[in-house]
Amino acid sequence: MDKLHIHIEVSPELYLRNPDSSTLGRKIVTNSIELIEILGFEDFTIKKLSTKIGSPESSIYRYFESKHMLLFYLIYWYWSWIEYRLVFNTHNLNSRTDKITTAIKILTESVEEDSSFSHINEILLDRIIMTEAVKAYFTKKITKKTKQNHFSVYKRVVERVSQMVLAISPTFKYPHMLISTVIEGAHQQRFFAENLPSLTDVNPEKDYITQFYTELVLNDIKK
Amino acid sequence: MDKLHIHIEVSPELYLRNPDSSTLGRKIVTNSIELIEILGFEDFTIKKLSTKIGSPESSIYRYFESKHMLLFYLIYWYWSWIEYRLVFNTHNLNSRTDKITTAIKILTESVEEDSSFSHINEILLDRIIMTEAVKAYFTKKITKKTKQNHFSVYKRVVERVSQMVLAISPTFKYPHMLISTVIEGAHQQRFFAENLPSLTDVNPEKDYITQFYTELVLNDIKK
DNA sequence: GCATAAATGATAGTAATACTATTATATTCG
């Protein structure tokens, strides 16, 4: 597996003080992930986080400008981590089909192992992204410009996989649309399977969501 | 066009007093749509709505239990309206491919005409669903049971179109997954086109999103 | 057309929350 001790750096625009540079900072991040996963982002409050870590609210605000920025930090971290895994696991593959298949696997599978190379629990973070990330795109609490800057990693991931699509089918007109549909779709289907099963087709096979989206993509680009 | 004076009834579980039964009730609905479209659901407040319509907050709460329930009401209305259009426009088609193509068109196109058979502006409502509906699924403010009850129309729409998929390809394993991917994907792509264009492939052709999803579905089910 | 009931208005209040401000105390570092 890819249990290297890589270090993920988050864009400084997302924090006031780098939470990765102190024990308190890391405590904030670790515990916010645990709390958001349990409560959901709406019911998650800085007050609750502050009591959980035993530090005052004002200390948390020294690291993050706002509750929303903390969520953006987590999202950024997540996509950096996905990008790393994407590059690491596909770069030495020769077959174009293998590349795209591996990429779709990484984008659609639920994370079930905490690679524990950091203070961040990837299993919980993956669940947060599944349920909370959409809200972050759609919120008007953050300006367009800020969003566009801060979704840069996500965009890069979409771009990378779009290139894999074009490598197979150079005239395909909508690679970004296809890939962002797959990414968001897979998250949503996982959520539906847990919460609104009649909107999806729950299946005992572990990787049925990955299978579905892999076939969807291959059928579409190999017309 | 389908400018019939049909009347859409919303499940009584979603309101305290039926907003369709009084002028104040209709005023609340009409104006909430306008406000949510402008402000987004987060910045939309009952106070702002109450000043807009010149009635106290307490009057609004006599119709809707909460801000979230008001949103659920709008979502329910929207999907009832979509279901009506779906049934109306497909039932007299003979070709299976025509049926599914028409269905996908209805599910993926942006609404550009207010059919004005009611106090509800469908153009604005369509935009609200595009940006705010996902938040409604994902919120923990509403219990699972309530959600499952209240998403019944949405589920019925998915079910109807799933049946059209099965009519073409009876052994297709994931019709619900395919259709909910299309519905949510199309909304998201429209949002991306306006707000985060690098995540999609913006195209001058008016109906490129519909085209994309139509081909995606046909390629997938006609293997 | 009048009594009764129902809907609405006017006003006040509560608890929670995101975030700010200030000052005191630790902690780190040259």
Add this chain to the structure above:
DNA sequence: CGAATATAATAGTATTACTATCATTTATGC
């Protein structure tokens, strides 16, 4: 050891979702 820096302790503000109460208007039955 002294100075800068990070954290704690505490208080406060504005906003918001929602509740409560009572007066007034409007609709309804007879």
